[in-house]
Amino acid sequence: MEIKHQDKIFCCQGCKTVYEILHENDLTYYYDIQNAPGISPKEIEGKYDFLENESIVNKLLEFNDGGTQVVSFLIPSIHCSSCIWILENLNKLFPDVKSSQVNFPEKTVRITMAGSEKSLKNLVILLSRIGYEPYISLEDSEKKEKKKDRSLIYKLGIAGFAFGNIMFLSLPEYFVEYDFWLDKFKPFFRWIMFAFSLPVVFYSASGYFISAYKGLRSRILNIDVPIAIGIVALFVRSTLDIVMDWSTGLFDSLAGLLFLLLLRKFFQQRTYSYLSFERDYKSYFPIAVTRLTKNENDVDTEEQIEVNDVKKGDRLLIRNNEILPVDAILMKGKALIDYSFVTGEAEPIVKKSGDRLFAGGKQQSGNIEVSVLKPVSQSYLTQLWSNDVFQKDYKSSFQSITDGISRRFTAVLLTIAVVATTVWLFIDSAKAFEVFSAILIVACPCAIALAAPFTHGNLLRIYGRAKLYLKEAPVLEKMAKVDTIVFDKTGTLTTNQKNVVTYEGVELTQYEKELLTGTLRASNHPLSRSLYTILSNSNIQMPEEFHETIGKGIEGKYKKHTIRVGSYDFVDAGKRKDENESPNRTEVHISTNENYRGCFVFINEYRTGIKEVFEELQPKETVVLSGDNDGERAYLEKILPSGTAMYFRQKPDDKLNFIKNLQAEGKTVMMIGDGLNDAGALKQSDVGIAVAENTNVFTPACDGIMEAYQFPKIASFLELATRGRKIIIWAFMFSLFYNIIGLSFAVTGNLKPVVAAILMPLSSISIVVFTTMMTTRAGKKLKLEKN
Amino acid sequence: MTIIYMLLAVSVLVAVIFFVAFIYSVKSGQYDDTYTPSVRMLFDDELVKEYTSKKINKTSKELSKQIK
Structure with missing residues (x-):
């Protein structure tokens, strides 16, 4: 349906209304930036009355001194450059707004107002009206101190800065055998290099020392142990070199090594800032509800209170399309509750007066009045979050492929170093220390440490473009090992x-x-x-x-x-x-x-392609776990492969325990679900993927969020993870080859600084190129990437 | 040739100044959002017409009436 108005075409009536408002204020530049911008607004009915409650408003405001207010909203519908423009020109539509600033990647807008607390409600209504409805949930009432950890950027900056400067200072000595003037300035150059290397070793590299120490204390030889040894060896050897005037030292290699190592951390850290992988029921529940209290004349008065303040026995008014945040008994009105997100039941349920209602349901027909049985934190649904799974961080115990290799690598490395040094003690004891330190330096598994992160980094980007947003790199390694896949039914298969x-x-x-x-x-x-x-x-x-x-x-x-x-x-x-x-x-x-x-x-x-997905996933074990009744068992049995187990009427706890039992049998489980009822199972599983029709709306805590229309590609996604694992193993072989070359220099006592300066970056960079090319090829082969 | 000492000192000083500028820019949050400013810049090309304040007040009043 298209609406024509003043030579412009609009997708909906809402966009046309917005245009008229904007046109009158000469804000039509909006329409020059992008064709057909805007989203149609949804209906509003007394939905924001809670913004009249002062204590709620104050919880939302970041700053308020009576005259000036600052507030940040998450606006999921921000999607194009025109959105930025209109939101940053809010002051022209709403005089109380002084300025507004959009953060596009996070989909937030920060608004400074000069008004009173009351302006907030009108502001929110205005935003909703022009199609940018803020997402306000219970989560917003808990102010989190937003501290951004920028230390990695500082470390990276320092390492890069030192690397460049040291390189300049060390170059002259690489190319000139003897020069009178160079000989004269050499000590000066060398001590400046030393000075530059200090912040690199003591600040930029601190993370590696801490991690290596922690690893050793818990008796794990992680990859950071040989790296830390390499850094120390480089620094001590170089310092001794210049103190004893043996050579120029390896400060350039030291700074370059750390620059590359930190760079890989930086690449790995990048995630999808507008997606949240940690959500619990709090970001699904409303921030406020309407409480009914009788005044002296025995007439009901409505009052907006915070959800956390709801007590047992309170009477609440739940409007059409509102979410019930507590367990309650229905007092008045006909309830038609949609529990699909909470229990997996597909159909809205009709409840009569006196029936018990559970938290999390969405009322779908008119207003109802309920009496509270249990407050928010004790309801049937929220109890799930008190399960141990949500307290402990299970996933940290996972041993990555890199750590596995590094354990053997470190052992072999130390043996070689000890043997070679002992041999040299007999041949030429003066050279023994040089050989020992050279082995530790050249074997520093920089290339090995880079192989996995760069493979993962590129895979994450490929997945991201294919609309599967993964939380972090370790998920990929677990995905490669998955042998059992559990599907939720409602909202996932349907x-x-x-x-x-x-x-x-x-x-x-x-x-x-x-x-x-x-x-x-x-x-x-x-x-x-x-x-x-x-x-x-x-x-x-x-x-x-x-x-x-x-x-x-x-x-x-x-x-x-x-x-x-x-x-x-x-x-x-x-x-x-x-x-x-x-x-x-x-x-x-x-x-x-x-x-x-x-x-x-x-x-x-x-969903289309379910049959094919299940067939492609064979011989992996597939299970359907549904909160719904078994009405469709016959149909599912007909279309799914015969080995597929099916369980119905599973409560959230049952799902969690089902996954736990599978894991106890030694299976690596991937759970694919969508609703709050899957939250426990998603968390417990090795890989929990949430399916979302729209990534802007609520998704439970998980390891990855997948756009629903990519459902048929699940098998390809898993295959890509397996190939990624193979690529990493190849890259390890590759870097071991470099290590052997380097070691042959070191063991024979021929490692000159210039050799180290060339060999170490060369190995690292070729590994990065290799992994990037191979992963992109794998992505294209599986048709996840366009050619 | 002792001028080398001087030149080196100056070059290191210049490098340090840029480095401090970098640290400052990170600290002030300039790298927190690397996308929006790139779009915001384009809005400067908008042809700004003189707003008659009456007009704006009129519509904003209408809007607030609607809201109420």
């Missing part, structure tokens, strides 16, 4: 959209169809919306009268014709037939003029 497969009953006439679509259009019920999108091609008759019975159905009247759409009871006015109604299907029944017509049957739409 899409959130529903599709009608069949219509059962008397064929509807054209006129009835038109009336049906018209009636559906007026309703906001999710099933009505889905049905409407499927039928919308026909000519629409708007009903003259429309009535919606919440939780039951809708009724429309048009020129003496009546149509009823909804549950069987509602449509057929109680004349229930003896037909067996299957509890596992969702049906929408239709009657016109009190005559029953038939029903539309909804089933969950499975």
